[in-house]
Amino acid sequence: MPRHILFILHCSAFLLAVCQTSQAQDLKKLPSTASLPESSVPGEVRIYYWDDITGDSIEALTANETYPESPDLTKTVTELQGVTSRGDNYGSLVRGYILPPATGLYTFYVSGDDETEFWLSSSYDASQKSKIAAVPDWTRSLNYSKYSSQRSPAIELSADKGYYFEIVHKEAGGGDHFSVAWDGPGFSREIISGQNIASYIVDSTSAPNVDGGLTSDVAYTNGFVGQYFQGRDFDRFLAARNDQTIYFQSSSGSFADGQLKDNFSARWYGEFTAPHPDGGRNYTFRVRTDDGFRLYVDGEKNLSAWRDQGASAYTTTVTFQPQQSVNLMMEYYEHGGAAVAQLSIIDDSTGAELKIGEVVRSPDLSVPSDTDSDGDGLSDTWELRNGLSPWLDDASEINNNRYTSVPTTPEPDTGTVTLSWTAPLTRVNGSSISLSEIQRYEIVYGDSPSDLSNTVVVGGAQTSAEISGLSSTTWYFSMKTVDTDGLKSESSKVLSHTVE
Helix, strand or coil: CCCEEEEEECCEEEEEECCCCCCCCCHHHCCCCCCCCCCCCECCEEEEEEECCCCCCHHHHHCCCCCCCCCCEEEEECECECCCCCCCCEEEEEEEEECCCCCEEEEEEEEEECCEEEEECCCCCHHHCEEEEEECCECCCCCCCCCHHHECCCEEECCCCCEEEEEEEEECCCCCEEEEEEEECCEEEEECEHHHEEECCCCCCCCCCCCCCCCCCCCEEECEEEEEEECCCCCEEEEEEEECCCEEEECCCCCCCCCCCCCEEEEEEEEEECCCCCCCEEEEEEEEEECCEEEEECCEEEEEECCCCCCEEEEEEEEECCCCEEEEEEEEEECCCCEEEEEEEEECCCCEECCHHHHEEEECCCCCCCCCCCCCCCCHHHHHHCCCCCCCCCCCCCCHHHEEEEECCCCCCCEEEEEEECCCCECCCCCECCHHHEEEEEEEEECCCCCCCEEEEEECCCCEEEEEEECCCEEEEEEEEEECCCCECCCCCCEEEECC
């Protein structure tokens, strides 16, 4: 059974589990990263999964239009061995760098069920990769002798270099697994462990060097990056683009090509810089939507009305110092009928509405960059282009008293429930978990225990949440914890509270 943490709701308590399967590594024992791109993380690599792909051949995976840019799930592992019994009809890709412990000859071995390939480059450069070992059909777990193709020729590697590699794996049905082992100078065959791997840098175009490796500044443009999804809960990513403003209004349409006119969602990212020259100054953020929205300022959720509603306006006021910059994120969903999503920023000292293009900027999606703000091995521009978040910093402290939030048209006869909990201290495997490894908490609620259709997401640094706008009835609440690898705990016990 998993470990549990305490969740408190008006003096009631229930238990919540946190799951994690990665093993901890002693980074002091890892090789030097001098030969790697700057943001590469030693001791781990990521597995990218694509689900609901039939067939047992690698071609079934690589021919899919979402490969390799848009996986359904990612996971971090600390050795070159995948999970077993994950399921059927999926494909996976592992990218990273091999770090040889000594200069000499190495032989690689691959096992898998079903077809599995191991590719290795002669340097850090992915374009120089070649297939050196493969499973053409399937093998038992850790069996490296069923086919002659499972073993590579002896390859000379240098201890002062990193070598790009890929594992491509396709599962159809039955058992599923893959692993890559090697032998080399002074050691016999063993699975390649975290001491000899490092995560891959997307969009890497320059050779790393001993002075700190690949560096690249983000190219910015005015306005926001908009990400567009089908489904009300960001269910299927469709497209991303640079938007000058957030000002959308449609009586019967969507905001992007490919979106249906109803049941869609969107998310916008940008960096706001207060333009005043001196002293503290208040700025009011005004959001008007039909239907639901959430607005985050500097990682803190300042406004939220995640529910079906006609066009309604809400405001929050924030104090800024001269030229202070903060990240903005606005999330939105449309259920049916008219679709409205608008954001404006007002300088309270003058009453003037600011021009968004002059005070908000975002990464230019047309210019590749290797900057990785959240340290997850994926560049900011790649994450934005593929429907992910580049700026999660859930371990940083946030002063909740800096902000006030007031709807311009308050809803009558509504109540508020405050929920609080204690952050988990251990993972399911018994190892410790730090705040920086908790990405978020997902709270679901509704007026029936079988229909928890409303969602509130709070950052991993928070241990409480306030849910407002609740009508006079009995409400039911449950919660999950999500770590930085996207692994979710089981849902907590459902608790209830009656709003009078």
